[in-house]
Amino acid sequence: MRFELTQEQQLFREMVREFAAKEVAPRAKQVDEEGVFPHETIKKMGELGLMGVAIPPAYGGAGADTVCYAIAMEEIARACASTSTVMTVNNSLVGDLLYRFGSEAQKLRYLVPLAGGRTVACYALSEPGAGSDAAGQQTTVRKDGNVFVLNGTKNFITNALEADFAVVFATVDRGIRAKGVCALIVEKGTPGFTITKVEKKLGIRGSSCCQLLFEECRVPAENLVGEVGQGFKIAMATLDSGRIGVAAQAVGIAQGALDISLGYSMQRVAFEKPIASFQAIQWMIADIATRTEAARLMTYRAAWLKDRGGRYTREASMAKLLASETANFAATKALQIHGGYGYIYDFPAQRLFRDARITEIYEGTSEIQRVVIAQHLLS
Amino acid sequence: MPLNIIVCIKQVIDPEIPASQFKIDPGTKRQVQGSHSLVISAYDQNALEVAIQLKEKQGGKVTAISVGAATAATALKSALSMGADEAILVDDPAIAASDQQGIAYVLAKATQKVGTFDLVLTGCVSGDWGDRAVPAFMAEELGIGCVSFVSRIEAKDGQVVLRRVVEDGYELIEAKTPVLASVISDDTNTPRYPKLKDIMAAGKKTIPTWKAADLVLDPDRVGSGAARVAITDVYLPLKESKCEMIKGDTPQEQAANLAARLRELKLI
Numbered sequence: 001m002r003f004e005l006t007q008e009q010q011l012f013r014e015m016v017r018e019f020a021a022k023e024v025a026p027r028a029k030q031v032d033e034e035g036v037f038p039h040e041t042i043k044k045m046g047e048l049g050l051m052g053v054a055i056p057p058a059y060g061g062a063g064a065d066t067v068c069y070a071i072a073m074e075e076i077a078r079a080c081a082s083t084s085t086v087m088t089v090n091n092s093l094v095g096d097l098l099y100r101f102g103s104e105a106q107k108l109r110y111l112v113p114l115a116g117g118r119t120v121a122c123y124a125l126s127e128p129g130a131g132s133d134a135a136g137q138q139t140t141v142r143k144d145g146n147v148f149v150l151n152g153t154k155n156f157i158t159n160a161l162e163a164d165f166a167v168v169f170a171t172v173d174r175g176i177r178a179k180g181v182c183a184l185i186v187e188k189g190t191p192g193f194t195i196t197k198v199e200k201k202l203g204i205r206g207s208s209c210c211q212l213l214f215e216e217c218r219v220p221a222e223n224l225v226g227e228v229g230q231g232f233k234i235a236m237a238t239l240d241s242g243r244i245g246v247a248a249q250a251v252g253i254a255q256g257a258l259d260i261s262l263g264y265s266m267q268r269v270a271f272e273k274p275i276a277s278f279q280a281i282q283w284m285i286a287d288i289a290t291r292t293e294a295a296r297l298m299t300y301r302a303a304w305l306k307d308r309g310g311r312y313t314r315e316a317s318m319a320k321l322l323a324s325e326t327a328n329f330a331a332t333k334a335l336q337i338h339g340g341y342g343y344i345y346d347f348p349a350q351r352l353f354r355d356a357r358i359t360e361i362y363e364g365t366s367e368i369q370r371v372v373i374a375q376h377l378l379s
Numbered sequence: 380m381p382l383n384i385i386v387c388i389k390q391v392i393d394p395e396i397p398a399s400q401f402k403i404d405p406g407t408k409r410q411v412q413g414s415h416s417l418v419i420s421a422y423d424q425n426a427l428e429v430a431i432q433l434k435e436k437q438g439g440k441v442t443a444i445s446v447g448a449a450t451a452a453t454a455l456k457s458a459l460s461m462g463a464d465e466a467i468l469v470d471d472p473a474i475a476a477s478d479q480q481g482i483a484y485v486l487a488k489a490t491q492k493v494g495t496f497d498l499v500l501t502g503c504v505s506g507d508w509g510d511r512a513v514p515a516f517m518a519e520e521l522g523i524g525c526v527s528f529v530s531r532i533e534a535k536d537g538q539v540v541l542r543r544v545v546e547d548g549y550e551l552i553e554a555k556t557p558v559l560a561s562v563i564s565d566d567t568n569t570p571r572y573p574k575l576k577d578i579m580a581a582g583k584k585t586i587p588t589w590k591a592a593d594l595v596l597d598p599d600r601v602g603s604g605a606a607r608v609a610i611t612d613v614y615l616p617l618k619e620s621k622c623e624m625i626k627g628d629t630p631q632e633q634a635a636n637l638a639a640r641l642r643e644l645k646l647i
Contacts, residue, residue: 008582011456012575014416019572049575062575266399 003297005067012064013071019048020079028080031206032351037162038083038206045083046117050076051090055099059107060115066241066303070248074296077252078259081355082206084252088245089159089207090114093123093363094167097238101183101226110165110185122163124154124212125235131155132368134169135178135232139214141170143228146221148184150192150214158362161198161208164188168214169231181231185223192217203354240313242363243320244306247299250323250359254292257327257334257352261285264338264347275337284337288330295323314376321369324359331356380534381439382556384430384498385490386463387517388423388445390454391507392416401615408613410507419454422502424461424570426562429532430500431462431571437534439497440464444489446474446482452586459581460573466584467493471591476603483516485601488594490521497556498539503528503563514561524558530565 005013024041031038045051053069055061062068069091077084098111113119130136139152150170160166165187171180186193197211226234262285265276275281298319305312331352335342342349360366393416402411419427430441443458443466445451455466469489474481490499499521501514511527518525530549531542543550544563562568573581591601599605625640627633641647 006582007453007456008578011453011460011573011581012578014418014457015460015573015575015578047574048572053575057576062579064575064579068575 005071008064009068009071012068013075015048016050016072016075019044020075024076024083025079028082028351029348031080031082032203032355033205033345035205037208038080038086039162041083042086042117042120045076045087050087051117052095052111052115053091055091055095055111055115059099060112061095061099062115066244066306067300070244070251070299070303073245073248074252074255074299077249078256079252080206081249081253081256081352082204084249085204085207085358086120086159088242088249089123090117090121092242092245093238094121096241097123097167097183097225097234100237101230101234103222103225105222106185106225113164119164120159120162122157122159122166123238124157124160124166124168126154126156128153128155132365134235135181136174137169137171137181138174139168139170140174141172141182141184143172143221144218147218148182148221148224150184150186150217150219152214153196154212154214156199156362157210157212158207160195160210160212166193166212167225168212169235170214171231172228178232179229181235182228183225183231183234184219185225186214186217186219190217190219202357203351204358239363240316241306243316243369244299244302244312246359246363247295247302247316247319247323250320250327250356251292251296251299253327253352253356253359254288254295254323254330257330257349257356258285258288258292260348260352261288261334261337264341281337284333288333291322291326291329295319295326298322314373317364317369317372317376320359320364321366321373324356324366327356327359380437380537382433382437382497382534383439383495384433384441384500385493385496386423386427386430386441386443386458387486387499387501387513388427388443388454388458389420389502389505389507390417390445390447390451391420391505393418394421394506403613403615408610417450417453418506419457420502420506422504422506422562422564424502425564425568426500426502426560427458427461427463428568428570429529429562430498432568433498433532433534434462434464442467442493442496444469444486444493446470446485446489448475449588452588455586456581456584457573459584459586460578461571462573462577466586468586468588469590469594470588473591473598474596474601476606477601478606478608479510479512480516480607481601481605483513484520485594485596486513487517487520488596489589490517492589492594497558498532499523499557499559501559501561503561511561514559518559521557521559524554525561526552526554526558527561528563529560530563531567532560 049062052061057063141148168184168186173180192215194213195210196213199209265281268275302315302319335349335353338349341347404411434441441463443463446469526541528544529541533540541552625637627636
C-alpha cells in the first residue's frame with residue numbers, strides 16, 4: 001500500500017495550487033458578493049486543461065486521471081467554491097457523461113469545446129417534484145419523425161444561465177419510471193427552451209442556478225445520448241463520478257477553513273497571547289485537520305478505484321457523505337474560531353460557511369448517500 | 380535562427396512562506412526546510428520563460444540544468460512541463476558544499492558536455508541567498524560574454540539583442556552568440572502555468588543524472604575544500620516597531636509637524 005501521489009500528480013497539484021492562489025483566490029470575494037460568473041478564470045482554466053482533466057486529449061481534455069481531477073477540484077475549491085462548482089459540472093456531470101455515453105459525433109461537436117473550456121454546459125435532471133427521486137421524471141419526451149419533443153420544467157440547474165447546451169433528462173412514459181428516461185442534448189437558443197427563473201442562493205453565488213422550461217421544444221434525434229430508456233442508468237453512472245468531484249470540492253472547502261483558522265488564530269491576540277495558544281482553539285484546529293485528512297483519503301480512494309476500472313459507487317457515496325459533512329463541520333468551527341469577525345463579510349469564514357452547505361445537498365443529499373451505502377451493504 | 384539555449388535553474392525553499400515561519404539551523408547555518416515546499420528560484424523561472432518564448436519564435440532547443448540534490452529532479456520536471464526539451468541533474472556528494480565559484484565551474488562543464496549552445500540563461504539573483512555571482516563566474520569559465528539583469532532577448536541578424544534593465548531605464552545590447560545573460564523579471568517574462576497535458580508528458584521524460592566523473596571535474600575546484608567563501612554567521616534581522624504621536628492643535632499643524640518629522644528622519 002502506498003499513500004503517495006505520483007510525481008506528475010504532485011507537480012499538477014503545485015501548478016493548480018499556484019494558479020488558484022494567484023488567479024482564483026483574489027477574485028473569490030467579488031465572485032461571491034456580486035454573484036458574478038468567473039468567465040475569465042474559466043477560460044484560463046480551460047487553457048490549462050482543468051475543464052476536462054480526465055477526458056482524453058483526442059476529445060479536447062488533458063488525459064489525466066480521476067485522482068488528478070480530485071486534486072484540481074480540491075485546490076480550486078480551497079480558493080473559491082463557486083469556481084469549482086462550474087468546474088465540476090463541466091468535468092464530471094457533462095464531460096464524463098458525453099465521454100462515456102455520447103456518440104462519436106456528439107463527442108466531437110460538444111465534448112471537444114467543453115473539455116477545452118471554450119463552452120459551458122449544464123446537467124438538467126432535477127425537477128420541482130423530482131430531486132432525490134430522479135426516476136420520477138415529469139418532463140416528457142416524444143418522438144416526432146426525426147426529432148424529439150420535450151415538455152416540462154427543470155429546477156435548480158447549475159450553470160444554466162451561461163451554458164451553451166444542456167443535457168436534459170425526460171421520460172417517454174411516466175408510468176414506467178426509470179425505464180422510460182432518456183438523455184438529450186439541447187442547445188441554447190433552441191425554440192421552446194427558456195430560462196424562467198434565476199435563483200438567489202445562500203452560497204456558491206458565482207455559479208448560476210436556474211429553472212428551465214421546455215415547451216414543445218424540438219431536438220434533433222441525433223442529440224439523444226445512448227438509447228431511449230437508458231437515461232436513468234446514464235444519470236446515475238454520471239452522478240457516481242460527480243460525487244467524487246463534490247467530495248473533492250468539500251475537501252477543498254474544509255482545507256480552506258483550516259487555512260484561515262491557522263492564519264487567524266496565530267495572529268489574533270487575546271489575553272496577551274495568540275488565541276492559537278489556547279487549548280480550546282487547538283482542539284478545534286486538530287479536529288478540522290483530522291476530519292479533513294480522512295475525507296481527503298476517502299475521496300482519493302474513490303478516484304483511484306474509478307481509475308482502476310472497478311466499481312466505486314459505494315466508495316464515492318461514502319467519500320461524498322464524509323467530505324460534505326466535514327466541510328460543514330470545518331466551516332462552522334472556522335467561523336467560531338474567528339468569533340465576531342467570522343460573522344461579517346470582511347472575513348472569508350462566512351463565505352466558506354455558506355458555500356459548504358450545498359455540498360450536503362446537491363448531487364445526492366447526505367440522506368441519499370446513506371441510502372446508497374446501506375443498499376450496497378444490505379444487498 | 381534556431382537557438383540552442385541552456386537554462387540553469389536552482390531549487391530553493393519556497394521564499395513566499397510567512398516571515399514568522401523562516402527558521403535557521405544554527406549548526407549548518409542554513410534555512411530549515413521543515414514542511415515548506417521546494418520551488419524553482421523565482422528569477423530562474425523568468426529565465427526559463429525567456430528561453431521558451433525564444434524557442435517558440437526562433438525554433439531550437441531548451442535544456443535545463445540544475446546542480447543540486449536528488450530533490451532538484453522535481454524542479455527539472457517543472458521546467459520540462461513549462462516547455463524545456465531536456466533536463467539534466469548534476470548531483471554528486473563531491474560538489475555538494477561548493478561555493479559560488481565551484482557551482483559556476485560545474486555548470487560550465489555541464490553546459491559544455493551538452494554540446495553546442497547559443498545562449499546560457501540564469502536568474503539574476505538566487506532566491507535563497509540573494510547571490511548574483513554565479514552568472515559572471517560561469518561566463519568566465521565558458522570564455523563568453525556576460526550581460527546581467529536582462530529582461531528581454533530578441534534574435535536579430537545572426538546576433539541577439541538583449542534588453543538590460545538599469546536604474547533609469549534600459550540599455551539595448553547587441554551580442555554575438557554564444558553569450559550568457561542573467562535574467563530579471565518584467566511583464567513579458569512572467570512564468571507560464573504548465574498545462575496539465577504537458578505535466579503528464581514531462582512525467583514520462585527521464586532526467587539523466589551526471590556525476591563529477593561524467594564531467595571530468597578537477598577535484599581541487601569543487602566541494603567544501605575548494606570553497607573560498609565561508610558563511611560565518613546567519614541571523615534573522617530584528618524588527619522593532621515604535622509608535623510616535625505627532626502633536627499639533629489643528630489638523631494643519633499636525634500635518635506640518637508630521638512632514639517635518641518625516642523629513643528629519645530622511646523618509647521624504
